[in-house]
Structures are given as C-alpha cells and as structure tokens.
Amino acid sequence: MNFWFILAQVLGVITIAFEFTSYQIKDKSKYFLTTGIGSFFWLTMFFCMGMATGMDTQVSLMVAATYSTIRNLVFWRIFAKNTPQSKELGINFLLVMVGVALVAGTLAIINSPEQVRWLHTLGMIAALSFVIGQYLPGVHYVRVTVTLYALVVILTQTPLNILYGDFRWNIMGIAIELAKISSVAVFYLRFSKNPKQPQLQFAKP
C-alpha cells in the first residue's frame, strides 16, 4: 500500500483523537487550541491523501482545513488574552470568517449539480452556524452546532453527494465527523451524571 496513503490514515486517527478531546473541554481557549491542532492534522491528512491519489481532489479540502486551522488558532489566542481589544479583534475576525464561508459556500452551491444543491445549501448553513456557535458563550451552542455540522458533512461524504461524479464512501472523513458527534454525546453523558454545576462560576467570599 502507498506510504502516503498509510500516513494519511495515521494522521486521520490523530485528528480523531484531538477532535474527540476538544469537545470534552469546557474552557474556550483550551478548546480552540485542541481543535486547532486537530484541524492542523486534518490539513496534513488531506495533503498526504493528495500525495497518494493526486492533489486535484484534495485542494479544496486543504483550503477548508487551512481555514479551520487558522480560525481555531486565532480564536485560541483571542480567548486566551480575553481583553476588550482581543475581543474586538475576535469579533472582526469572526465576521471575516463568516464572510469567507458565505462566499465559498455560495460558490459551492452554484457549482454543484442541481440534485445535491439542497445538501450544499444545508452544508453552508451548518458551517456558518458552527463558526458562530464556536464563538458564542457557554458550552451548549458549539456542541449543538458542531453536531449539525458533522451530520451534514457526513452526508457529503456518502454516495448522496455526487460533487465529484463518483459514489465512493469517505470512511476516514465519516470517522472524523462521527468522533465529533460521539464526543458531544459523551460530554452530555458526563454532564448528566455529574452534580449540576452552575454555568457562571462565582468566587467564594
């Protein structure tokens, strides 16, 4: 078997580990760092797949992974600093990210075959919700929106999606998204078993 293909699978497993871990973390800054590292391995996975099977089909995925990596790591620094200035920078960055996702999503919808336009429209809505959900306060918005996003991405990795004109299942892609969904499920299972913690942590006198 091709070395690059095997390496891509290893990187995929590492991505799964980071993505799974990230949704167990409540602290925003640590979450963004962990998912950012996961996104970086995701990017390298696509690169290795490109080396194994040809870059043509991987370029758009590498662009998407680069977008995720940069977004997560910038948000990591913004939440770690947590100053009015960093928050202002963060919100401006978020708006740029939403704008980029909107343009890229619209182009993807326009260029997709008519039969699957609904799927790509759903994809864009889910991606936008996720980008905003990641930034919103609390632990719930990000987990609800990532579940929606992962479900839609899974659909695009199945024979439902005929974007590239073939009907292959992308097993590793599905596994990565399933890792996110299962991590959210585990998080809520842990959450329900623990004694209820208040969302706002006030200091003792």
Added chain:
Amino acid sequence: MYKIISDGGCDFTKEEVQKHNVDIVPFYVMLENDTYLREGVDITKEAYYKRLKEDKSLFPKTAQPSPQDYIDIYTPYLKAGRDILSLTISSKLSGTYNSATLAADMLKDEFPDRTIVVVDSLNCAVGQGLILKEIVKMRDNGYSITKTAELAKKVIETVRIYFSLDSLEYLKKGGRVGPTTALVGGILGLRPILHIVDGTVDQLDSVRGKDRVLNLIEEGVVDALKDDVQDINLSIGHILREDDAVKFKASLEASLGIQIANPVVEVGVTIGTHAGPGALAIAYCKKYETLEK
C-alpha cells in the same frame, strides 16, 4: 467615637445614611451645559438614569470629589476632637482615594493629635456598601479606629461583586468594548456579566436572555455561598430595574434559606454611567466577626 465618612460610591440610601450615622461625600455628574451636579444632592440617581435612558446620545461625565470637598467635611469633626475613618471607591476606578488622602495630609499639621484613616475599598457600589456596613458594626461594637481599619482590610479581601448589564451600549460609550463587539453582541442579545478583580472591572462572561441571566446568577451565587451562608452579608443593587431586583432578592432568599437584611438599592452614577439602565448588581462578603481569628 470616630466618624465614618464614605464617598457616594457606597450606594447607601438616605435612610441608611441616617440610621448608620455616616457622612457621604458625593460624586459629581455633568449631564449638559457644563454644570456639575452633586449626586444625591443636586440630582437624584433615579432622575439621572431616566435622563440617561431618554437621551441615547447622552454620555455624561462624572468627577470625583476634590480634596477641598474632603477638607470641608473632615474639618468640623476634627475641630470637635473626633478621629475619622474614610472609605473610598476603588482607587483603580476613581481618583477619590487620592482626594481623600491628600485632604488628610493637608489637615495633619492643623490637627496633629487627630487620626484620619483612609481605606481603599478596592470595590464600588453595593460591594463598597457592604464594607461600610461592616465598618459601622465594628464602630458600634466599640472597636478602635486602628482595629476597625485592620479588620476592614480583611473584609475587603472577601468582597465579591457581579454586575449583569442589559446591553453593551454603555460599555461602548465608555470605551470598554469596541464598536463591532457591541454591535454583534447586541444582535446576538448578549448580556455581559462584569466583576471586580483587584479593584478593576473585568468581564466574567456573557449570557443570552434577559431572564435567563438572572437564573444563572442566582445559581452561581447559591453555589458560591451554600457552604457558609450564615457567615456572609449580601446586597443587591440595580439601575431602573427595581421590580426585577426585588423579585431576584426574594428568589435568592428562598434558595439560600436566609433573609437578606440589606435593602435593594439604586447603583451610583460612577459605575452606573458605564453599566447603564437595566443593570443589576449583587455583592457579598464575609462578616467581620468571622475574620477576627
């Protein structure tokens, strides 16, 4: 017996001022026409906030009491042979502590036998009010001015104060958040929760939903206080939100199983100008008796 004096940051009602026998040095506020008005003397807090709510373009200036204001209020007590314990709003939020300290220094030569102790509350609003109440209790229980100041500093270390703001609008006007943060936060309905850390205002979190935020604050307070609720003193303040504040107090009393002795009060202009109408504040601290050991 020494005299207790505080600036207007303590949010004492007129009744509390009389009952606890303290003097208040008011802050100044300038609404328009370049005329400074004394808070609680020339303009009531309620009138001030209504004006602020009605005129969205208005962002008033506030000013601290001057050293001369302190000299004017200290002098008669010093002449009467009394020492003074002066509590001020956090020195990191206002220059009031400087004014009070300068006045004390200036009066030292004239009254060499008298003592003026200026205590920096490192707090404001109902948080400062709680410290003042502990100081009053110590005075009434016969503690010396030195012992009171020493214990007051221990109380100050235990004070926690949280503000729920109705919007980001006034923080934007005061330059505490950027315009995009305020715009997006407004669209998303985010309500910031502020607290005071080491004397300065910091943002703890933001929450969506006007009613939800009160529930979350109540949960947070109950969690923080449940283990030693009998050892704490607690106070609630608001800005043009009395009904919600009263309901919140009743709900908190039920959750904690205690009666909160302090009345619900209107937050003063220094903090209120930056927090804006609709804000709600809660503060708590340890009673001084628990810190004596």
